[in-house]
Amino acid sequence: MSVSLNHTIVHSRNNRESAAFLADVLGLEVGTEWGPFVPVETGNGVTLDFATAAPGEPITVQHYAFLVSEAEFDASFAKIEAAGIPYWADPYQKHPGEINHNDGGRGVYFLDPSGHALEIITRPYGYQEDAAE
Template sequence: MPVELNHTIVPARDPQASAQFLADILGLSVDPPVAHFTPVTLANQVSLDYDQLDDFEPHHYAFIVSEQEFDAALARIQHGGITHYGDPACQEIGQIYRSKHTMGRRGAYFRDPDGHLMEILTPGGAGS
């Protein structure tokens, strides 16, 4: 059997609110609680299991989405007044990036309510 990622724990001050925030941006649903976790399951069946924690370092999570999903997610980000960036250092405010190395891959970064750096990106063309 090939090795696959099954889930990851995402620390959050308010797991339900943070899970709902991400689910709303990505056009997903928050799953029913599993023990004390609030999961959001992605299309490849990997779940982000939000868990309550008061003190943690922000993490980075990147999500590959189709071109249409990217446009829809970016529209939800903009409509929600969420600042997005064209770079991981969060200096290019209100921009998206287009990668020359992956033949047109587009992406954008934004912060969730707990400061985690979220990234949406398209698959790009050949060579990506």
Template sequence: MTVTFNHTIIASKDRHESAGFFRQLLELPEAPSWGPFTNVQLSDGVLLQFAEPPVDIQMQHYAFLVDDELFDRAYRRLRDQGVEHWADPRMQRPGEINDEHGGRGVYFKDPAGHAIELITRPYL
């Protein structure tokens, strides 16, 4: 059997708000949810399960590979919503995107404070 990534649980302050943020930003449909999880399913079948843990949330980093057209629409939504964003992971180039690795990329934080990256070309 080959190995594929199936799902991850992402800690959120408000699981519905976080799932809605990703659905709207990445143009994803509703997904079945159960128990303590509000789910978002990516086009390759990977499930993002948002949950509200009873502990402090530590920032994590999640990178999404998107096509150029979705990047343009998502980046426009980020700007229209006034979401602070950067061209670099150290947050030293505010209000910019980068053109590294033959594509474009942008960094920002989701509603729970996780560092999110959108890229149009894989690094490898």
């Protein structure tokens, strides 16, 4: 068996709100809550299990990048714009209201309700078209 990521826990201010936000933007389903977790499963079977942090517990902001198709990017980006969610072309938030075209694709960064940096990209970093194509 090869090693693969199965799930990760995402601390949030409100597990249901954060799970619903991500699921809505990416066109995914919110899974069935179990214990303190509200899961959102990605297309490759990895779940992000949202857990509500204890009151007063600081949340360490993390970065989560999602590789999406061109059509999925269009749908997600339309939701981001329609909801008035601020977005940037870069992780340092120096290019507001822009998308990037890194590695021949498109990408955009935005924040979830708990402040985690989310990114959608249509090409993995370092992607190069096959010379035969």
